[in-house]
Amino acid sequence: MSAGWLILAFVLPLAAGVPLAVAMGLAGGALIAAADLGLLAVPTNAYAGIAKYPLLAIPMFILAGMIFERSGVALRLVRFIAAMVGDWPGSLALVAVLVSMLLGGISGSGPADAAAVAAVMIPAMLRRGYPVSFSAGLIAAAGSTAIVIPPSVAFIVYSVLVPQATVPALFAAGLIPGILAALSLLAPALWLSRRHGWGAGSTEPRPPFWRSLREAVWGLAAPVIILGGLRSGLFTPTEAAVVAVAYGLFVGTLVYRTLKWRDIHAIFAEAAEISAVVLMIIGLASVFAWAGNTLGVFDGIARAIVALGERPALVLLAINAILLAAGLFLDAVSIYLILLPVLIPIAQAMGWDLVWFGVMMTINLAIGQFTPPMALSLMITARIGGVSLESTVRWVIWMVLAMLGALALVVVFPELALWLPRRLGY
Amino acid sequence: MERPEYRLERLLGALSLALICLITLANVVVRYFTDFSFAFTEEFSIALMVILTFVGSAAAFAAGRHVRITFLVERLPRRLRLACEALAQAATVGLFTALTVLGAQMAFDEYRFEVTSPGLGLPQWWYSVWLPLLALLIAVRVLGAAWRYWKGARR
Numbered sequence: 001m002s003a004g005w006l007i008l009a010f011v012l013p014l015a016a017g018v019p020l021a022v023a024m025g026l027a028g029g030a031l032i033a034a035a036d037l038g039l040l041a042v043p044t045n046a047y048a049g050i051a052k053y054p055l056l057a058i059p060m061f062i063l064a065g066m067i068f069e070r071s072g073v074a075l076r077l078v079r080f081i082a083a084m085v086g087d088w089p090g091s092l093a094l095v096a097v098l099v100s101m102l103l104g105g106i107s108g109s110g111p112a113d114a115a116a117v118a119a120v121m122i123p124a125m126l127r128r129g130y131p132v133s134f135s136a137g138l139i140a141a142a143g144s145t146a147i148v149i150p151p152s153v154a155f156i157v158y159s160v161l162v163p164q165a166t167v168p169a170l171f172a173a174g175l176i177p178g179i180l181a182a183l184s185l186l187a188p189a190l191w192l193s194r195r196h197g198w199g200a201g202s203t204e205p206r207p208p209f210w211r212s213l214r215e216a217v218w219g220l221a222a223p224v225i226i227l228g229g230l231r232s233g234l235f236t237p238t239e240a241a242v243v244a245v246a247y248g249l250f251v252g253t254l255v256y257r258t259l260k261w262r263d264i265h266a267i268f269a270e271a272a273e274i275s276a277v278v279l280m281i282i283g284l285a286s287v288f289a290w291a292g293n294t295l296g297v298f299d300g301i302a303r304a305i306v307a308l309g310e311r312p313a314l315v316l317l318a319i320n321a322i323l324l325a326a327g328l329f330l331d332a333v334s335i336y337l338i339l340l341p342v343l344i345p346i347a348q349a350m351g352w353d354l355v356w357f358g359v360m361m362t363i364n365l366a367i368g369q370f371t372p373p374m375a376l377s378l379m380i381t382a383r384i385g386g387v388s389l390e391s392t393v394r395w396v397i398w399m400v401l402a403m404l405g406a407l408a409l410v411v412v413f414p415e416l417a418l419w420l421p422r423r424l425g426y
Numbered sequence: 427m428e429r430p431e432y433r434l435e436r437l438l439g440a441l442s443l444a445l446i447c448l449i450t451l452a453n454v455v456v457r458y459f460t461d462f463s464f465a466f467t468e469e470f471s472i473a474l475m476v477i478l479t480f481v482g483s484a485a486a487f488a489a490g491r492h493v494r495i496t497f498l499v500e501r502l503p504r505r506l507r508l509a510c511e512a513l514a515q516a517a518t519v520g521l522f523t524a525l526t527v528l529g530a531q532m533a534f535d536e537y538r539f540e541v542t543s544p545g546l547g548l549p550q551w552w553y554s555v556w557l558p559l560l561a562l563l564i565a566v567r568v569l570g571a572a573w574r575y576w577k578g579a580r581r
Contacts, residue, residue, distance in 0.1 A: 013513065013514075013517060014494075014495060015495060015498050016498075016499065016510045016513055016514070017494055017495060017496055017498070017499040017510045017511065017513075017514050018494065018513060018514045018517045018518070019487065019492040019493065019494040019514065019518060020492070020493045020494060020495075021483075021492060021493070022492075022514075022517050022518045022521050023517070025521045025525075026517055026520070026521050029521070029524065039528055040528060040531060040532055040535075042524070042525065042528050043525055043528045043529040043531075043532045043554075043557055043558075044532060046525065046557070047476060047529075047532075047554060047557055050475060050476050050479050051472045051473070051475065051476055051553075052472070053468055053471075053472060055475065056446065056450070056468075056471055056472065056475060059443055059446065059475065059478065060446075060447070060450070063443060063447070235454065238450060239450060239453070239454045242447055242450040242451050242454065243451075243454065245447055245451075246447075246451055265440055268439075268440035268443050268444055269436035269437070269439055269440040271443060272436075272439030272440055272442065272443045272478055272481075272482045273435075273436075273439060273482040273485055273486050273491070274482075275443070275478065275479075275482060276439065276478055276479045276480070276481070276482020276483045276486060277482065277483065277486050277491070277492055277493060279475065279478070279479040279482075280479050280480075280482075280483040280486075280492070281493060283479060284521075329495050329497060330493065330495065331493065334493055373497065374495075374497045
């Protein structure tokens with residue numbers, strides 16, 4: 001009976017537009033009340049669900065990413081990469097993908113990345129003949145890989161829910177698949193650019209290489225500091241993020257001088273609200289998870305799914321289909337909190353590596369972030385470019401297919417994800 | 427862009443976040459230069475994070491910026507859409523009112539039984555009392571936003 005009730009109490013309100021956090025809290029509370037487990041479990045679990053040391057890394061990475069984006073790092077990275085690759089048909093598409101990858105190495109979430117790159121790149125690409133609908137689609141897709149490329153807020157949440165997969169191991173495992181996913185976009189992007197002749201007939205002078213390197217080096221150093229600090233064991237993920245915050249404030253106020261006191265207050269206030277949304281979902285999801293686990297609801301569903309599929313490949317395919325579908329409607333962190341309690345017992349029953357499973361899930365959810373109709377990243381870049389979501393579909397479809405190809409590679413060759421963490425000894 | 431009515435939440439959220447940064451940064455610096463670790467201050471950071479979550483969510487819920495699926499609702503006829511909106515508002519107010527009452531009971535129990543915190547041995551209710559207080563703030567903010575919404579919808 002419990003599984004049916006859970007769906008009635010959770011899925012229906014969620015579909016009707018009740019905020020996810022509220023739907024999870026109420027469904028969890030309803031289960032607790034129905035099973036007579038004692039309603040004090042609701043505030044206790046909500047509090048304990050948020051008050052966890054590893055979760056501190058989430059507001060810190062959100063803040064660090066925002067500081068770097070607002071301080072104008074994106075613009076300087078664009079100039080530097082453009083100076084490196086030159087100007088030829090499709091070159092700006094390459095620049096957009098590379099800059100998105102680098103920013104993904106600083107911030108931990110896709111939409112903010114996509115917004116920063118779009119603001120700089122869409123006007124530049126328009127001047128060189130690329131249609132805005134294409135640029136918006138490409139940047140949304142490239143920015144979405146930020147949740148796969150370390151540091152990643154999504155991996156931190158995954159690690160809190162699946163303690164066997166540590167944050168450093170997940171970060172290391174995400175690096176190669178994340179780069180692969182971003183580079184996979186180049187195939188359709190370069191092909192389309194050549195075919196339509198976008199960016200042909202160079203007229204603008206190339207930015208001077210050394211000066212653009214000197215300006216960009218502050219931004220280029222950020223991923224080195226974050227990932228290097230983690231790798232050396234000097235910092236915990238939370239501390240690495242705080243060091244990135246301090247470094248970003250230093251660069252923004254003293255080196256680039258782009259951040260004024262008013263900007264800093266706005267950045268902290270906005271980062272606080274974005275973090276609050278994520279953390280509130282986590283807190284109320286733990287009420288939901290505690291109720292579901294105590295009553296054995298999730299295990300029951302997982303056992304039913306495992307019993308359905310005799311063949312692991314079929315189960316894997318089904319899970320990928322579910323994740324892609326879920327990714328169309330919600331962001332990665334939310335989907336982890338809803339689906340992991342069911343998916344982890346399945347992965348364990350199948351004997352899958354949980355680090356690889358996390359990377360695979362995250363690529364799926366990255367694809368969902370730029371696949372219409374409910375694509376968070378794409379909505380943002382389309383709004384910045386002033387084009388409709390529909391107009392991007394004819395280009396975005398190729399990028400979805402390309403990244404599905406990268407996903408297939410990671411699924412078929414788990415070593416793409418697992419080689420680096422093993423090499424680093426995690 | 428600036429919403430003056432949520433200034434308090436913005437300020438408190440920014441302050442909590444800044445304090446967490448300072449505590450964590452101080453930890454790194456002190457550990458790097460001395461053998462001394464004051465990792466027990468994690469307790470403050472974590473309590474601040476709970477406060478951050480609730481004050482930030484107050485503005486996010488009231489302004490409709492919390493994560494929700496609007497794709498289906500937007501495709502409904504007007505009457506049904508308004509009904510869904512009412513449901514969402516009632517659910518949010520209901521949940522946070524319940525959290526206020528139950529959270530107060532939780533904090534009172536901790537006060538009564540003199541529960542102390544695991545790290546510093548401080549009274550646990552110093553931390554947990556913020557949950558009911560700020561849950562009430564969320565309920566009030568969402569009620570206020572709902573009031574303005576229905577005043578606008580009637581016109």
